[in-house]
Amino acid sequence: MNPIPFNKPFMTGRELWYIAQAHTNGHLSGDGQFTKQCHAWFEQHTGTRRALLTHSCTAALEMAALLAEVQAGDEVIMPSYTFVSTANAFVMRGAVPVFVDIRPDTLNIDETKIEAAITPRTKVILPVHYAGVACEMDTIMDIARRHQLIVVEDAAQGILSTYKGRALGTIGHMGTYSFHETKNIVAGEGGALLVNDPVFAERAEIIREKGTNRGQFFRGQVDKYTWVDIGSSYLPGEVIAAFLWAQLQEADSIIAGRLAIWDHYHAALAPLEAAGQLRRPVVPDGCRHNAHMYYILLESLEQRSAVIASLKAQGVHSVFHYVPLHSAPAGLKHGRVDGPLPHTDQLSDRLLRLPLWSGLEAHQQRVIDALHTALAQHPAQR
Numbered sequence: 001m002n003p004i005p006f007n008k009p010f011m012t013g014r015e016l017w018y019i020a021q022a023h024t025n026g027h028l029s030g031d032g033q034f035t036k037q038c039h040a041w042f043e044q045h046t047g048t049r050r051a052l053l054t055h056s057c058t059a060a061l062e063m064a065a066l067l068a069e070v071q072a073g074d075e076v077i078m079p080s081y082t083f084v085s086t087a088n089a090f091v092m093r094g095a096v097p098v099f100v101d102i103r104p105d106t107l108n109i110d111e112t113k114i115e116a117a118i119t120p121r122t123k124v125i126l127p128v129h130y131a132g133v134a135c136e137m138d139t140i141m142d143i144a145r146r147h148q149l150i151v152v153e154d155a156a157q158g159i160l161s162t163y164k165g166r167a168l169g170t171i172g173h174m175g176t177y178s179f180h181e182t183k184n185i186v187a188g189e190g191g192a193l194l195v196n197d198p199v200f201a202e203r204a205e206i207i208r209e210k211g212t213n214r215g216q217f218f219r220g221q222v223d224k225y226t227w228v229d230i231g232s233s234y235l236p237g238e239v240i241a242a243f244l245w246a247q248l249q250e251a252d253s254i255i256a257g258r259l260a261i262w263d264h265y266h267a268a269l270a271p272l273e274a275a276g277q278l279r280r281p282v283v284p285d286g287c288r289h290n291a292h293m294y295y296i297l298l299e300s301l302e303q304r305s306a307v308i309a310s311l312k313a314q315g316v317h318s319v320f321h322y323v324p325l326h327s328a329p330a331g332l333k334h335g336r337v338d339g340p341l342p343h344t345d346q347l348s349d350r351l352l353r354l355p356l357w358s359g360l361e362a363h364q365q366r367v368i369d370a371l372h373t374a375l376a377q378h379p380a381q382r
């Protein structure tokens, strides 16, 4: 039997057709017809004021750090349980990540720990919507308002998820998406910055275009384009945008298909949770998620390692992530923790991600059966 991979990027079949059109159009650099169509799609489907495609979510986070004007020594409050780019983008500007603990239910930043971590140097709060399930944004936005802080949502995993009806990435001052091939909607490598506060819109465009006012020039707003600010080249070429356009057109059905797989895992694993063998993900009321990930929480690091090995022996590839940033070498060097992080330390050792990709339906029962076998071989000891 063929092994079941952890991830398999889904392609709609129209990607090459649109890439051929980009080729025929003869416009291969950024901000051509396909990029504009993608921008309009994001603006219509999420309600953001201004969407800008980038090379990656990492690039979008770097733009957010530039736009927030963080200076050396400024502090950015974030979870430690996240991908390196959340911190790196700000550390590159000299900022200090201040890591707070996560909630044990959603594994998102614990909003009740944020206020105590604020100092006179705090500039940004950076919630990460883990697994496409929203952070408690009402509380976070209220804290930000009272302390005059900027909120950048790392919604790398959160496309088309909502919090109380609002798209993730559109609630803070800025938000970021990823279209890396492991995400729901892919472009190989790709991302977007959502500029929700109009204060940042003009400068965002300039920073993305090497610090020039090229966008204004093309709109006829200035008669020549020139170097006006710092910046870099954050825009992808049209081939990437053409690929992404094919995906966006099917985004709703891709996510509906993933949700069916997620729901099937959730129902099938309920008896194991009831028997105390694992814990399933929690999606709070008011949060609509996008089935980015199906994870389970096991009892210990030892049990997780044994279960991964057993699944592998049965031809099922499962993975874990992240090594918490506060205890990683660069986190120790560049960041600091605020308070103890017991949930981060414990849950990161116990989390296991099961395969979830469009087309898994036909093989999903094998994954579930393999997990039953693995847990029978290596049961929880409690």
Ligand SMILES: Cc1ncc(COP(=O)(O)O)c(C=O)c1O
Pocket (backbone or CB within 6 Å): 055, 056, 057, 058, 059, 082, 083, 085, 086, 128, 154, 156, 157, 177, 178, 179, 180, 190, 191
């Ligand atoms: C939470 C989070 N932030 C940022 C990123 C970086 O995304 P990209 O690979 O598009 O740069 C990822 C990617 O896995 C992520 O999961």
